[in-house]
Amino acid sequence: MIKYSLLFFSAALFYSCETVIDVPLKDADQRIVIEGNITNDTNSCIVKISKVSNFYSSNTFNYVSNAIVKIVENGTTEFILQEIAPGIYKSPGFVGIVGANYLLNVTVDGKQYLANSTMPAPVEIDSLTLEDNFFFGDTSKVLVCHFQDPVNVANNYRYFSLFQDSIGRGIDIDRDQFFNGENISHEVFEFSGNIANFLGDTVTVELWSIDAAVYDYLFTLEATLNAGSGQFASPANPNSNINNGALGYFSAHAISRKGKKLVP
Numbered sequence: 001m002i003k004y005s006l007l008f009f010s011a012a013l014f015y016s017c018e019t020v021i022d023v024p025l026k027d028a029d030q031r032i033v034i035e036g037n038i039t040n041d042t043n044s045c046i047v048k049i050s051k052v053s054n055f056y057s058s059n060t061f062n063y064v065s066n067a068i069v070k071i072v073e074n075g076t077t078e079f080i081l082q083e084i085a086p087g088i089y090k091s092p093g094f095v096g097i098v099g100a101n102y103l104l105n106v107t108v109d110g111k112q113y114l115a116n117s118t119m120p121a122p123v124e125i126d127s128l129t130l131e132d133n134f135f136f137g138d139t140s141k142v143l144v145c146h147f148q149d150p151v152n153v154a155n156n157y158r159y160f161s162l163f164q165d166s167i168g169r170g171i172d173i174d175r176d177q178f179f180n181g182e183n184i185s186h187e188v189f190e191f192s193g194n195i196a197n198f199l200g201d202t203v204t205v206e207l208w209s210i211d212a213a214v215y216d217y218l219f220t221l222e223a224t225l226n227a228g229s230g231q232f233a234s235p236a237n238p239n240s241n242i243n244n245g246a247l248g249y250f251s252a253h254a255i256s257r258k259g260k261k262l263v264p
Contacts, residue, residue: 030051030052031051031052031245031246031247032049032050032051032052032064032106032108032111032113032245032246032247032248033049033050033051033052033246033247033248034047034048034049034104034106034113034115034242034246034247034248034249034250035047035048035049035248035249036048036104036115036248036249036250036251037250037251037252037253038071038094038096038102038117038119038251038252038253039096039119039252039253039254039255040095040096040097040098040119040122040254040255041095041096041255042093042094042095043090043092043093043094044094044095044096045071045079045081045090045091045094045096046081046088046089046090047069047081047088047089047090047104047106047250048063048087048088048089049063049064049067049069049087049089049106049108050062050063050064050087051064052247063086063087063088064087064108065083065086065087066083067083067089067106067107067108068080068105068106068107069081069083069089069104069105069106069107070104070105070106071091071094071102071103071104071105072102072103072105073097073100073101073102074100074101075101075103079091079094096119096252096254097119098119098120098121098122098254099118099119099121100118100119100252101116101117101118101252102116102117102118102119102250102252103115103116104116104117104242104250106246111244112244113242113243113244113246114242114243114244115241115242115243115249115250116213116241116250117211117213117214117241117250117251117252117253118211118252119209119211119252119253119254120155120156120209120210120211120253120254121150121153121209121254122207122209122254122255122256123147123148123149123150123155123157123207123209123256124147124207124256125145125146125147125205125207125256125257125258126146126147126148127146127258128143128144128145128146128203128205128258128259128260129143129144129146130142130143130144130260130262131143131144133187142187142189143161143187143188143189143203143205143260144185144186144187144188145159145184145185145186145187145188145205145207145258146183146184146185147183147184147207148182148183148184149176149179149180149181149182149183149184150181151180151181152180152181153176153180154175154176154177154180154212155175155176155180155209156173156174156175156176156209156210156211156212156214156215157173157174157175157176157207157208157209157210158171158172158173158207158208158210158215158218158253159172159173159174159186159188159205159206159207159208160172160188160205160206160208161188161189161203161204161205161206162203162204162205162206163189163201163203163204171218171221171222171225172188173210173215173218173219173222174186175215188205189203189205198262199262199263200261200262201261201262202259202260202261202262203259203260203262204257204258204259205257205258205259205260206255206256206257207255207256207257208253208254208255209253209254209255209256210251210253211251211252211253213241214241214249214250214251214253216239216241217238217239217240217241217249218238218249220238220239221238223238224237224238
């Protein structure tokens with residue numbers, strides 16, 4: 001059993017912060033790990049490539065340089081990503097298009113890895129509210145995100161709260177299987193201590209519209225993390241949407257965001 005670190009980039013690109021998640025893996029001997037993101041924000045096309053260390057190594061991951069990384073938009077327009085740092089590949093100025101299909105094509109040591117993702121339409125955040133949360137006699141403040149889920153569309157969501165250069169809950173996902181077309185109120189940030197400690201600060205909430213395959217990856221990743229923590233007996237590798245035995249994910253997702261200044 002070994003571990004590797006998944007670095008979720010998108011929020012880090014905009015706020016200089018990242019979430020590091022250690023995932024227990026099975027049968028991962030020098031396997032490729034690919035983490036790719038495309039969003040509707042400028043300069044958001046980034047792919048990170050690493051290799052999982054083997055059982056006898058130091059449980060770190062090794063960045064992979066000199067890979068050939070391409071993105072094909074709607075089967076026609078090709079973008080070649082440049083390596084800007086060891087194992088990190090970008091396409092400067094790239095902006096993803098809502099509804100477009102993206103093919104990720106990565107070649108490492110002559111072996112090709114492919115993944116597809118289609119960017120869903122963004123769902124706008126209507127408002128953010130501070131509300132009291134009562135739990136076993138204790139009261140705390142929580143930040144609640146309100147939005148209208150589109151009718152007759154299968155939506156998958158990921159939530160991020162960004163506060164004082166840190167990202168809230170690493171995996172906070174939802175799908176509208178049971179609330180299609182409804183008004184949604186989702187708790188995204190919980191304060192530790194009295195709200196007076198945070199007066200004047202601003203919290204930013206991002207609502208990601210992700211495709212079904214990425215939701216499945218994150219759902220199984222969360223189950224893997226729970227298994228690794230001992231909540232379940234046998235951890236398994238998350239369901240990657242990348243072929244040829246690669247670990248990781250490729251996501252074309254649309255982001256909406258809203259900030260709120262914390263006032264009593």
